[in-house]
Amino acid sequence: MKRYVLLLLILVVTNLSAQIKVSVQVPDAVAVGDRFRIEYTVNATDVEKVTTPVFSGFELLYGPSTSTMHSYQIINGKQSSANRTTFTYTLMAQKAGNYTIPGATIVVEGKAYKARATKLRVVASGGSAQQQGQRSSNQQLSAPLSKGGRISAKDLFITVTANKTKVYEQEAILLTYKVYTRINLTQLSGKMPDLKGFLVQEVELPTQKNFSVENYHGEIYRSCVWSQYVLFPQQAGKLKVPSIVFDGVVVIQDASIDPFDAFFNGGSGGFEKKKSINSPSLAIEVKPLPTSNRPANFSQAVGQFTISSKIISAQPKTGDAMTLRVTLSGKGNMKLLKTPEVKFPSDFETYAPKTHDQTKLTTAGVTGSMTFDYLVVPRKEGKTTIPSIAYSYFDTETHTYKRIVTNPIELNIVKGKGSTYKGAGSSSIDILNQDIRYIKLGKENLKDSSDTLWNSAFYWTIYAVMLVAFSVVSIMLRTHIRQNADVIRIRGKGAMKLASKRMKKAAILLHEAKQSDFYDEVMRALIGYIGDRFQIPIAELSKDNMFATLTSKGIREELAETFLKALTDCEFARFAPGDPTDTMDSILLQATNAINEMEQVIRKQKK
Amino acid sequence: MRNLFLSLVLFVFALSLQAQTKANADSAYSKEKYEEAAKIYEQLLQKGEDISIFYNLGNAYYRIGDIPRAILNYEKALLRDPGNADVRFNLALSRSKTIDKIPDEGEMFFVSWTKALINNFSADEWAEIALIAMSFGLVLLLFYLLNTRVVVRKVGFFSAILMLLIVLLANVFAKVQRSQIENATGAIIMNTTNVKSTPNESGTTLFLLHGGTKVEITDASMTHWKEIALSDGKKGWVMYHKLEQIR
Numbered sequence: 108m109k110r111y112v113l114l115l116l117i118l119v120v121t122n123l124s125a126q127i128k129v130s131v132q133v134p135d136a137v138a139v140g141d142r143f144r145i146e147y148t149v150n151a152t153d154v155e156k157v158t159t160p161v162f163s164g165f166e167l168l169y170g171p172s173t174s175t176m177h178s179y180q181i182i183n184g185k186q187s188s189a190n191r192t193t194f195t196y197t198l199m200a201q202k203a204g205n206y207t208i209p210g211a212t213i214v215v216e217g218k219a220y221k222a223r224a225t226k227l228r229v230v231a232s233g234g235s236a237q238q239q240g241q242r243s244s245n246q247q248l249s250a251p252l253s254k255g256g257r258i259s260a261k262d263l264f265i266t267v268t269a270n271k272t273k274v275y276e277q278e279a280i281l282l283t284y285k286v287y288t289r290i291n292l293t294q295l296s297g298k299m300p301d302l303k304g305f306l307v308q309e310v311e312l313p314t315q316k317n318f319s320v321e322n323y324h325g326e327i328y329r330s331c332v333w334s335q336y337v338l339f340p341q342q343a344g345k346l347k348v349p350s351i352v353f354d355g356v357v358v359i360q361d362a363s364i365d366p367f368d369a370f371f372n373g374g375s376g377g378f379e380k381k382k383s384i385n386s387p388s389l390a391i392e393v394k395p396l397p398t399s400n401r402p403a404n405f406s407q408a409v410g411q412f413t414i415s416s417k418i419i420s421a422q423p424k425t426g427d428a429m430t431l432r433v434t435l436s437g438k439g440n441m442k443l444l445k446t447p448e449v450k451f452p453s454d455f456e457t458y459a460p461k462t463h464d465q466t467k468l469t470t471a472g473v474t475g476s477m478t479f480d481y482l483v484v485p486r487k488e489g490k491t492t493i494p495s496i497a498y499s500y501f502d503t504e505t506h507t508y509k510r511i512v513t514n515p516i517e518l519n520i521v522k523g524k525g526s527t528y529k530g531a532g533s534s535s536i537d538i539l540n541q542d543i544r545y546i547k548l549g550k551e552n553l554k555d556s557s558d559t560l561w562n563s564a565f566y567w568t569i570y571a572v573m574l575v576a577f578s579v580v581s582i583m584l585r586t587h588i589r590q591n592a593d594v595i596r597i598r599g600k601g602a603m604k605l606a607s608k609r610m611k612k613a614a615i616l617l618h619e620a621k622q623s624d625f626y627d628e629v630m631r632a633l634i635g636y637i638g639d640r641f642q643i644p645i646a647e648l649s650k651d652n653m654f655a656t657l658t659s660k661g662i663r664e665e666l667a668e669t670f671l672k673a674l675t676d677c678e679f680a681r682f683a684p685g686d687p688t689d690t691m692d693s694i695l696l697q698a699t700n701a702i703n704e705m706e707q708v709i710r711k712q713k714k
Numbered sequence: 715m716r717n718l719f720l721s722l723v724l725f726v727f728a729l730s731l732q733a734q735t736k737a738n739a740d741s742a743y744s745k746e747k748y749e750e751a752a753k754i755y756e757q758l759l760q761k762g763e764d765i766s767i768f769y770n771l772g773n774a775y776y777r778i779g780d781i782p783r784a785i786l787n788y789e790k791a792l793l794r795d796p797g798n799a800d801v802r803f804n805l806a807l808s809r810s811k812t813i814d815k816i817p818d819e820g821e822m823f824f825v826s827w828t829k830a831l832i833n834n835f836s837a838d839e840w841a842e843i844a845l846i847a848m849s850f851g852l853v854l855l856l857f858y859l860l861n862t863r864v865v866v867r868k869v870g871f872f873s874a875i876l877m878l879l880i881v882l883l884a885n886v887f888a889k890v891q892r893s894q895i896e897n898a899t900g901a902i903i904m905n906t907t908n909v910k911s912t913p914n915e916s917g918t919t920l921f922l923l924h925g926g927t928k929v930e931i932t933d934a935s936m937t938h939w940k941e942i943a944l945s946d947g948k949k950g951w952v953m954y955h956k957l958e959q960i961r
Contacts (some may be wrong), residue, residue: 206877540743543804546770548745551736553762556895561841577852581859588859 123407127151127215128496129222133208135319137200138227142168145196145208147222151215152177152190160209162198170196202233230322232356257356258382261326263288263387265333265353273392276343277409277440278503279472282336284386286327287321290357293379297334297353308468309336333477337472339440343395352393357382391579396501400508406499410439411471414447416496418626424523425488433496433513436476441466444477447498452491486518492517602639606632607704610695617691625691626681629698633674634701640709650674673701734758744769748777765795776808782925784808786902789928789960792894796833807934812926816944837891844884851877900960901942903927909950913939920950929957
């Protein structure tokens with residue numbers, strides 16, 4: 108089973124490789140009397156039969172001659188083989204005109220393949236071509252010049268043609284430079300200078316130039332389209348394409364050199380000569396684009412265009428980038444197309460569009476498409492519409508302005524994972540669709556720049572006034588303030604201090620034996636202490652109310668009695684008989700103890 | 715007839731002589747004649763200054779589309795009244811329309827907080843605050859001195875100290891505000907300009923600034939060239955006529 112599969116595979120492969128193709132090679136044009144060859148090539152070696160077609164209008168000189176080629180190669184382990192069989196017919200043209208060469212039929216492996224029919228142009232030979240039928244086209248036309256090296260303008264010249272000479276601004280013109288030669292031209296180069304008023308783009312032509320035979324004004328030349336340019340006129344008026352200088356090199360046969368000598372000496376018997384050829388100049392009339400009916404949003408596009416738009420992202424989501432692709436395709440001044448204006452919904456975050464140039468320059472002008480990718484980020488979910496995009500251009504065919512529009516695009520934006528409208532981050536985006544706040548109305552209040560409240564004389568005067576007012580008020584209420592001043596506490600704190608001071612003074616008076624002064628001092632110390640300690644005015648203090656006062660202030664009755672006893676003893680001792688010194692000693696001790704005890708109790712109480 | 719004509723001429727003459735007032739400009743603005751409004755506001759500002767005129771002028775320029783001038787006038791208003799919310803809003807909106815987005819160099823949080831606190835009020839507002847605090851403080855001091863209740867006296871004493879502290883701070887802030895105006899170094903780039911490495915046309919172009927960008931003038935000693943610094947620390951020289959000072 109496996110083997111069959113393999114076999115089948117091989118068969119398929121060989122079948123594929125053996126795809127039979129017949130190609131034909133015929134020159135474009137020949138002159139009358141020229142010999143030329145027609146080649147039919149088939150990619151097979153085992154050709155069974157070839158049917159020669161009837162070459163009407165031509166004389167079959169020789170053929171078919173068969174050549175077979177078989178090649179086999181292995182590249183990087185891959186093997187490939189190529190087979191080719193070529194049938195060559197040599198014909199001679201007999202009459203000028205356009206001919207169709209029918210294809211030969213080639214039978215390979217029992218199957219007939221027919222080559223395609225080809226067109227051939229036979230041109231009348233020039234007057235100088237006398238020896239008809241004797242020369243091959245190549246021999247005649249590339250014959251080196253042998254008449255003393257003079258090259259006339261008839262031997263080598265360049266023509267310039269434009270497909271239009273009356274155009275509108277921005278309408279493409281194809282400029283063709285064609286070289287005609289009768290001599291052996293080996294090199295040619297010419298640069299298009301910077302053209303004023305035109306945007307110039309060169310059409311890429313194959314670097315290998317193929318000369319063909321052409322009858323130009325009764326003379327046979329080899330001709331070739333050398334270069335082609337597409338011009339876009341940028342301004343109206345009569346513009347001129349100047350004459351261009353081409354530098355060519357031609358081979359000139361030196362008759363004095365024997366061809367055989369030349370061959371063996373390594374030369375060709377000719378020498379090269381530089382020749383510059385001036386192409387003719389060309390006038391082009393450029394009409395300005397009509398001003399009537401010109402749309403307001405005219406895009407400067409000239410040509411023929413179509414527009415389309417589509418969303419090229421998947422399901423649009425809030426916070427996710429989405430791309431709208433607008434494609435302008437057609438032909439015209441594609442390179443100068445303005446970016447179409449898209450009016451996105453206001454809650455779309457938009458970025459500058461990217462332009463992709465997919466145009467190519469052809470002989471018909473610039474064709475292809477320009478795509479504009481608009482990257483937008485929807486910020487709000489829900490249904491919204493991108494309105495249709497309008498684009499206007501000048502149609503070069505109908506010479507009118509045309510307006511093309513896209514279809515509006517309905518969008519259903521779903522909530523995306525990305526940030527929503529609020530958390531868009533950048534603050535500048537948040538306020539994009541806001542407007543400035545309105546002006547402030549009301550009368551002007553023009554001030555000098557130095558006219559300020561702060562640091563003005565007025566300002567400091569207010570301070571001064573306030574301070575003065577404060578002082579006046581406080582002076583007026585001075586007594587009240589003093590009453591409320593915290594003297595009470597100070598008096599209480601200083602009671603003990605004052606009492607002990609008085610006691611010390613009493614002790615001194617004792618030594619001096621000033622009896623009455625001593626008793627006065629002790630009495631004052633005791634009463635003053637109580638007065639200060641309990642904040643009782645001295646005038647209100649009497650022995651009778653002292654007991655009541657002390658007990659009401661929370662002093663134990665015994666202590667109050669001890670204190671009062673010291674006071675009465677003092678009063679009594681003053682007038683008592685006996686040794687005054689002894690009595691004074693005991694009274695001082697009694698009074699001191701009474702005050703100390705009282706002080707200790709009060710301190711304890713406070714704690 | 716002739717009299718009528720004469721009186722008409724005189725009337726027109728009187729009209730043209732009549733001093734333009736803010737009300738005229740405001741009505742021009744409301745009729746969307748922004749160029750006219752801007753012209754009158756500019757004339758008024760030559761006689762003196764008024765925050766609301768700076769603000770309105772900024773609005774007029776914004777409407778005309780002259781964003782650099784709008785920013786300049788908003789900045790002028792903001793310099794005089796840093797706490798004005800409307801000015802701040804319109805300035806932020808105008809800044810969002812400029813091309814250069816220069817990040818601010820980071821500041822320590824307490825520096826920016828202090829600045830924010832100071833900029834909450836203009837110098838005169840701080841002066842008013844100081845005066846009010848002063849009067850309160852003195853009254854509270856009287857409370858302390860006159861009242862017999864200890865609680866009232868305590869509250870009075872400490873509040874009075876607080877008030878006097880506010881008076882002191884408000885004066886300091888007012889002073890800071892004042893010096894901000896007097897020593898204002900800010901400027902707005904009016905046209906797109908190259909910033910040069912030296913005060914010379916042939917100097918190397920360091921970078922390009924577009925209209926509306928705020929810069930600080932760091933060296934104003936030359937007449938035709940000013941050294942400027944951007945908020946991100948970049949420095950260079952600019953022709954004097956490419957910028958307008960905020961003052």
